[in-house]
Amino acid sequence: MVRDGRLLQIMSANGRGILVAPMEYSSETKTWSISETNKYGDTVSSQTTQDTGQKTLWVGWELSDERDNQSYKIHERDTLTFLSLDEFRDITERPTGSGGTWETIQSDTCQRSG
Numbered sequence: 001m002v003r004d005g006r007l008l009q010i011m012s013a014n015g016r017g018i019l020v021a022p023m024e025y026s027s028e029t030k031t032w033s034i035s036e037t038n039k040y041g042d043t044v045s046s047q048t049t050q051d052t053g054q055k056t057l058w059v060g061w062e063l064s065d066e067r068d069n070q071s072y073k074i075h076e077r078d079t080l081t082f083l084s085l086d087e088f089r090d091i092t093e094r095p096t097g098s099g100g101t102w103e104t105i106q107s108d109t110c111q112r113s114g
Contacts, residue, residue, distance in 0.1 A: 034058075047078065055081045077102065086112040 005025055023034045035046040047060030058080065061073040075095055082088045089109050093102035 036062075055079065076105075083109070 021034050021036045023032060025032050029050075031048050031050050033046070033048045035043050038044050045060065045062035047058040049056050049058045051057055056079070058078040059075075060077075061075050063071040064074055077093050079091045079093075080088050081091075087109060089107070091104055092106040093104050095101070096103045
């Protein structure tokens with residue numbers, strides 16, 4: 001059984017330095033959520049999922065440019081596939097117009113270090 005709680009995700013992102021993002025779980029809604037903030041404390045992305053298991057789909061948004069106050073929200077989804085206890089694949093997609101199709105914009109394999 002998973003209880004309500006929070007854990008801290010720390011990751012190194014290409015060109016963006018070290019990112020710290022709290023991940024939370026609500027047992028009432030059975031929902032995981034994660035958001036990133038910039039160095040000023042502004043939320044620059046947010047995603048949620050109710051999936052569990054080896055493959056999960058996260059849906060949310062990120063700002064077009066977190067340094068610009070004229071930025072806008074870009075909807076996206078991430079599919080995380082755990083390849084082992086120490087490695088997972090992250091495929092990021094964005095909608096392509098009104099046709100309901102999604103385009104892969106990034107595909108990374110992430111490994112635990114340490």
